[in-house]
Amino acid sequence: MKSMPESVAKLNKIIPALKQRRDIFSSVRRTLDKMGYCEIHTPCGIIAPAAEEYIEAPCAGSFFLRTSPELQMKRLLAAGMEKIYQIGPCFREGENGRKHRSEFFMLEYYEAYSDYMTLLDHTFAYIRQAAIDLYGKDEIFFNGKKIFLDHPEIISVREAFKCFAGEDADKCAEEDALFEMVLVDKVEPNLPQERLCVLLDYPVRFGAFARVKESDPTLVERWEIYGGGLELANAYGELIDPKIQRERFEAFSLTRKKMGLREYPEATAFLESMDYGIPPSAGAALGLDRLVMLLTDHQDIGEVSFPLDS
Amino acid sequence: MYSAADLKKGLKIQIDGDPYVITDFEFCKPGKGTALYRCRLKNMITGSSMDRTFRPVDKVDVPDVEEKEMFYSYNDGENYVFSDAETFEEVQISAEQLGQKTYFLIDDMTCNILFFNGKPIDISLPTFITRTIAETEPGARGDTASTNVQKPAKLDNGYELMVPLFINQGDLVKVDTRTGLYAERVSKG
Numbered sequence: 415m416k417s418m419p420e421s422v423a424k425l426n427k428i429i430p431a432l433k434q435r436r437d438i439f440s441s442v443r444r445t446l447d448k449m450g451y452c453e454i455h456t457p458c459g460i461i462a463p464a465a466e467e468y469i470e471a472p473c474a475g476s477f478f479l480r481t482s483p484e485l486q487m488k489r490l491l492a493a494g495m496e497k498i499y500q501i502g503p504c505f506r507e508g509e510n511g512r513k514h515r516s517e518f519f520m521l522e523y524y525e526a527y528s529d530y531m532t533l534l535d536h537t538f539a540y541i542r543q544a545a546i547d548l549y550g551k552d553e554i555f556f557n558g559k560k561i562f563l564d565h566p567e568i569i570s571v572r573e574a575f576k577c578f579a580g581e582d583a584d585k586c587a588e589e590d591a592l593f594e595m596v597l598v599d600k601v602e603p604n605l606p607q608e609r610l611c612v613l614l615d616y617p618v619r620f621g622a623f624a625r626v627k628e629s630d631p632t633l634v635e636r637w638e639i640y641g642g643g644l645e646l647a648n649a650y651g652e653l654i655d656p657k658i659q660r661e662r663f664e665a666f667s668l669t670r671k672k673m674g675l676r677e678y679p680e681a682t683a684f685l686e687s688m689d690y691g692i693p694p695s696a697g698a699a700l701g702l703d704r705l706v707m708l709l710t711d712h713q714d715i716g717e718v719s720f721p722l723d724s
Numbered sequence: 725m726y727s728a729a730d731l732k733k734g735l736k737i738q739i740d741g742d743p744y745v746i747t748d749f750e751f752c753k754p755g756k757g758t759a760l761y762r763c764r765l766k767n768m769i770t771g772s773s774m775d776r777t778f779r780p781v782d783k784v785d786v787p788d789v790e791e792k793e794m795f796y797s798y799n800d801g802e803n804y805v806f807s808d809a810e811t812f813e814e815v816q817i818s819a820e821q822l823g824q825k826t827y828f829l830i831d832d833m834t835c836n837i838l839f840f841n842g843k844p845i846d847i848s849l850p851t852f853i854t855r856t857i858a859e860t861e862p863g864a865r866g867d868t869a870s871t872n873v874q875k876p877a878k879l880d881n882g883y884e885l886m887v888p889l890f891i892n893q894g895d896l897v898k899v900d901t902r903t904g905l906y907a908e909r910v911s912k913g
Contacts, residue, residue, distance in 0.1 A: 466756060467758075468753070468756065468757060468758050468759065469756065508729075508759075509751070509753060509759075510751060511750055511751030511752065512750060512751075513750075513752065514751055514752075514753060590758075590779075590781075591757075591758045591760070591779040591780075591781070593757065594754050594755075594757040594758050594760055594779075595760065595777055595779070597754045597755065597757070598752055598754050598760050598762065598777060599762075599775075599777055602754065613755075616755075620755065620756070620757065622756065638755050645754065645755060648755065648756065
């Protein structure tokens with residue numbers, strides 16, 4: 415019997431995780447199908463990536479690789495689909511670490527005539543169901559601690575900044591990178607650990623595609639759900655006003671230029687759909703590799719996915 | 725200067741005039757925001773640790789650190805003197821700086837000396853040294869119910885440590901210089 419080369423042994427080690435990964439993907443699909451979502455597919459290679467300040471799309475020949483399927487899926491909303499989801503690879507240049515991979519699996523879903531809090535219910539429901547399908551109960555062990563999935567803890571961004579960091583979220587948002595620093599160093603480590611935790615309603619600057627809250631125009635409709643210190647999913651009450659969308663694209667493209675980043679072509683087809691009309695919608699995106707980490711108690715994204723060539 | 729994107733585990737950097745080594749490193753990117761580089765840093769002079777998060781725009785100083793292989797030459801009464809095997813250039817390090825490492829120095833032993841801004845700040849010794857047990861009580865029979873039972877002993881240079889019951893005066897033992905603990909018996913005295 416030959417001894418296993420390192421590259422084979424590495425794969426051999428992740429086989430149990432790959433099987434659990436398959437079970438989780440199946441469970442999530444089952445729940446979403448039952449809820450009436452329709453699974454769709456859009457291309458990985460796109461011409462105009464969503465302009466965001468801090469997310470880089472890798473180049474692939476004359477295309478970019480998508481950082482998320484957001485713009486394409488919203489075009490389907492304009493075309494008449496109302497409840498859609500997609501599971502597929504997304505790409506973000508230079509993002510590698512224990513919780514990041516430059517190629518990862520995203521679950522993205524949209525519901526027309528819905529709102530972001532309804533999407534939170536859907537999100538929590540499929541996560542909880544995946545745990546039940548895996549372990550027969552709605553509690554899991556992660557990093558030595560028990561996490562109960564009976565209900566999530568919901569806390570507004572402003573409250574979280576005030577009580578965990580003693581900081582004013584809106585003031586932090588004004589200074590470059592300060593909001594993120596406080597979030598990472600003081601807020602995230604102090605979030606409740608025994609349940610999934612939802613941060614709700616962000617300062618306007620942190621919602622590239624989110625609509626402004628009617629009750630408070632300094633905030634956008636957005637939530638992020640955390641579990642075991644992992645940021646799992648992000649959701650918006652979607653911005654559907656083409657005028658504001660054009661302004662935001664212009665502002666981002668200006669920031670990107672200032673930072674010396676590559677310019678992206680204009681997302682013409684997307685803006686055309688928006689001009690035609692996207693119904694009021696909510697959308698969410700979840701990192702499936704991280705969900706697998708959480709549900710299978712792995713601390714490194716590399717332990718639950720096929721290794722990337724380096 | 726390093727840019728924040730150069731940071732990684734094991735890299736030596738300089739902050740507020742002190743040299744640090746990155747002992748833990750994590751790339752993070754919270755909520756579609758800017759990338760951040762979270763580091764656990766160990767001060768190479770004091771040994772104390774701290775956490776520091778860097779932004780992509782941050783620049784970090786490169787410390788002037790250099791590691792040199794030298795051999796232990798002699799103790800001049802106050803300082804320990806190390807010499808370069810080729811140039812015979814000498815470097816003095818105080819007993820205070822060396823701490824318990826003074827017990828593990830053997831004449832002509834090769835060590836790696838770490839210099840910061842031209843001054844020696846740390847030495848790394850071979851992992852194990854061998855020395856003679858100068859003093860220890862004979863191990864009493866019958867009290868070996870637990871395999872971990874140990875008794876006090878003294879090396880020929882006065883260093884005190886715990887050894888297994890079967891060790892006798894005159895035995896040659898290996899000591900781990902990183903922990904200062906007994907490692908194994910080399911030969912019976």
